[in-house]
Amino acid sequence: xxxxxxxxxxxxxxxSKLFDSTGRGVIVAIAKDAQLGKELMVGYMDPQAFExxxxxxxxxxxxxxxxxxxxxxxxxxxxxxxxxxxxxxDGDVLLMEVSPNGPVCHEEGKYTCFD
Amino acid sequence: xxxxxxxxxxxxxxxSKLFDSTGRGVIVAIAKDAQLGKELMVGYMDPQAFExxxxxxxxxxxxxxxxxxxxxxxxxxxxxxxxxxxxxxDGDVLLMEVSPNGPVCHEEGKYTCFD
Numbered sequence: 541x542x543x544x545x546x547x548x549x550x551x552x553x554x555x556s557k558l559f560d561s562t563g564r565g566v567i568v569a570i571a572k573d574a575q576l577g578k579e580l581m582v583g584y585m586d587p588q589a590f591e592x593x594x595x596x597x598x599x600x601x602x603x604x605x606x607x608x609x610x611x612x613x614x615x616x617x618x619x620x621x622x623x624x625x626x627x628x629x630d631g632d633v634l635l636m637e638v639s640p641n642g643p644v645c646h647e648e649g650k651y652t653c654f655d
Numbered sequence: 656x657x658x659x660x661x662x663x664x665x666x667x668x669x670x671s672k673l674f675d676s677t678g679r680g681v682i683v684a685i686a687k688d689a690q691l692g693k694e695l696m697v698g699y700m701d702p703q704a705f706e707x708x709x710x711x712x713x714x715x716x717x718x719x720x721x722x723x724x725x726x727x728x729x730x731x732x733x734x735x736x737x738x739x740x741x742x743x744x745d746g747d748v749l750l751m752e753v754s755p756n757g758p759v760c761h762e763e764g765k766y767t768c769f770d
Binding site: 568581626627628629633635645647652653 | 683685692693697748762769770
């Protein structure tokens with residue numbers, strides 16, 4: 541289900557050091573609207589969620605509370621197409637520029653979780 | 656040292672639910688340049704760090720690795736003046752719009768940790 545082979549953007553990143561410094565194997569992933577520049581939501585990724593995201597160019601998170609992988613939008617249709625991403629200096633935060641396929645927040649169909 | 660009484664911006668926020676949903680008492684705090692709209696860094700706050708930040712309108716983080724409070728800029732002079740902030744729908748992420756008093760990243764005096 542998580543395979544996607546069509547028209548993937550080339551997600552460039554120096555993957556070395558990502559996860560290295562966290563000590564827990566989970567990083568913070570910020571999704572920001574690539575066009576509007578607004579922050580949309582924050583999730584978490586372990587190496588497997590990162591791998592899924594890399595493979596599909598869709599944001600896949602690790603739910604710390606439910607202990608499961610979570611393809612954002614799999615229920616709502618509001619996928620986050622990842623256009624580009626970069627890590628921070630410590631390699632424990634990923635900043636993604638995304639194109640959302642619908643309202644991102646589960647609350648009342650809000651555009652962003654920061655409202 | 657952390658008191659600051661002069662010309663504080665009024666930091667408005669509905670504090671209820673902040674920290675409630677984390678279960679660990681630590682939230683992610685994103686600092687974003689209020690003028691340029693660029694993400695600068697990500698740190699963590701527990702309720703005490705949040706209280707310090709509220710009191711001083713300067714970003715104070717909780718260092719998870721060093722287990723201590725950390726007034727950003729106390730070494731480098733690159734304070735982060737908090738101009739406004741908002742929380743996300745879950746109350747476990749704080750998005751701060753800040754005015755940095757210098758280069759934010761410890762690496763080679765870089766403007767942002769996302770470079």
